[in-house]
Amino acid sequence: MSKKIKVAVAGAGGRMGREVVKMVLADEALELVAAVDRSGAGSDAGELAGLKPCGIETVADLDAALSSAKPDVLVDFTVPSVVYANTVTAIKHGVRPVVGATGFTPQQIEELDGMCREAEIGGLIAPNFSVGAILMMQFAAKAAEYLPHVEIIEYHGDQKLDAPSGTSIKTAELIAQGREKLKQGNPNEEEILPGARGGEYEGFRIHSVRLPGVFAQQEVIFGGYGQSLKIRHDSYERAGYMPGVNIGIKKVTEYTGMVYGFEHLM
Incomplete structure (x- = not known):
């Protein structure tokens, strides 16, 4: 059996984040290793998503979560005010960002592409995963x-x-x-x-x-x-984005650099 992809979820208590947690837990090829959410800190990530406990405690600090859990991929569906900083943090830890939040400027995307290439990892920013x-x-x-x-x-x-x-x-x-x-x-x-x-x-x-x-x-x-x-x-519902997010998590491990737009992976 091939090695599972270790996944961290930022914004795990949000509406999209909860769907991502459900999707990761349901896929045998993926392993949830960290969940980050300020308002949900201290809660089990599975329970936060409306499922049975999964044994992953939600924490408030992204940097600490990436340091301890050492995921392969960070899925981020947070908000424009923090998503750029989150993406930079992930890359600095050598974690591949898969980002569904918006708010990036062209200059920021170019800068993040350079950071990914320097770290020899892939990244994905997708305004829409449907x-x-x-x-x-x-x-x-x-x-x-x-x-x-x-x-x-x-x-x-x-x-x-x-x-x-x-x-x-x-x-x-x-x-x-x-x-x-x-x-x-x-x-x-x-x-x-x-x-x-x-x-x-x-x-x-x-x-x-x-x-x-x-x-x-x-x-x-x-x-x-x-x-x-x-x-x-x-x-009609957030679950409709999850097949695309699943593809993004798996594809981002196969290339180097920041890709802007899910269409490039289809």
Whole structure:
């Protein structure tokens, strides 16, 4: 039997973190060796995830957890305010980061890539781990080659901290790579209400909807002469991201450097 991949989870008490703990515990190829969460410190990681005790006590300090547990991979679904520091900490310990949180700048991603290469380890930053969402992005990038007039509408719950979402930004980046460069709309357009037209990216718009009861959806709308095309992806629960996270944990041990975007592993 091949050696198990040792996994630490940052944000283990969060909604995504609990799903990651469940997934790791259910996979015989993976071994949960550390769980980090400030609010859940002192609790058994299994119980924190709604399962039976697993024997891994949740701790508050990431640096100490990585030092003692020596995991192969750190899965991080924390928040933008701490995720960069967490990723740096992981790399310094020689632990491969698999990150689902957003908030990285291009400069930070480049810096982290250099750190990973120096440490001779792999890393992954993925705005979205859903296979369906990745396909939606790829379909949208292809459509933009033929229909350059496009807008993105993304929907999330009202407790989401960032806008626009990391998924919509990644989609916009992929669209811009093959899209004819143009600034859409009437050149004399005036926003009567500031922000009504959404945020601008490379001449097209991204709109963020934040409402209670909404989970995660994104729609990419293309317009052409006498026609329109809509590409939409809907996520209904967090468990839907776990097959992608599982792939990320296993693939990140096979290369060197920081990869930005789960589509590169598909």
